[in-house]
Amino acid sequence: MLGPQSLRRERWTTLTAMAHYGGGGRPAHLVASIPASLAQPRPSISFEFFPPKDDASEAQLWTAIRDLERLRPAFVSVTYGAGGTTQDRTVRVTGRIADETTLTPLAHLTCVGASKRAVRQVVGAYAASGVRNILALRGDPPGNVRGQWTPHPEGLDHADQLVALIRGLGDFTVGVAAFPDVHPDSPDLGHDVDVLVRKADAGASFAVTQMVFDADSYLRFRDLVAARRDLPITPGLMPVTNLKQIQRMSELMGTPLPPAVIERLEAVKDDPAAVRAVGVEIATEIGQRMLDEGAPGLHFITMNRSTATLEVYENLSL
Secondary structure: OHHHHHHHHHHHHHHHHHHOOOHHHHHHHHHHHHHHHHHHOOOOEEEEEOOOOOOHHHHHHHHHHHHHHOOOOOOOOOOOHHHHHHHHHHHHHHHHHHOOOOOOOEEEEEEEOHHHHHHHHHHHHHHOOOOOEEEEOOOOOOOOOOOOOOOOOOOOHHHHHHHHHHHHHHOOOEEEEEOOOOOOOOOOOOHHHHHHHHHHHOOEEEEEEOOOOOOHHHHHHHHHHOOOOOOOEEEEEEEOOOOHHHHHHHHHOOOOOOHHHHHHOOOOOOOOOOOHHHHHHHHHHHHHHHHHOOOOEHHHEEOOHHHHHHHHHOOOOO
């Protein structure tokens, strides 16, 4: 356990790192406000990447980043792997985006397997790169994402606690995850609404959903939250390019694929090009519907590839 002096020292280290980077002189893309972007009349777009496993996949990642950078997204995020793995690579890639591009990075941070002290150290590493936007997540159990969640003995148990910790360390803008299709550990949708409201109460200023394949689910959830809090909720959107991959991701994330979506993809499952074309078509339809109904933007889950995302973007009326 850290005493009051140690806590003050770690907070001072984090703030010093932020000041050392340049304070008010930081580049515009690092001080850009994500909530302000989401409040603009024109819907925002943003992109999600994952950290590469080897040199070849890193080259693919940076090709996608450069291809999508020209669209001037409101922000981009880099995930942790399943169960909170790949943290070091996530921090490194996020730092490179801050240093080498004009993109606003949204840094992922989870509670998985980490003490409060370790979490503060990661926040300090992000701060040292000039990153001030963080997506606070509880995260999935290591080794088995559908296993029972057990917090670190000196760590945090829920995302709202992580939000409060980050906000206490400095001038960070904090986003959180939202679950329109009900989190796998949640008893019902009302509970998920309550949880998101608690995150907002702790200091979260925006939310990003898991991938959405049912626009009605997103709109229902958004309206329930809006009745209680003014919190922009950006839906996650993933163009399907591989049927087996999306089925596996759906199982891991606890996000069901609607029967109508499965039927359209199954009808062309033996033709990879047709699966990709139908996947782009479905994503375009869902994305356009949510935008037409007032979604503040779309958060594209890219799988580190740019072409399908670009096709959907070009199909949309933005």
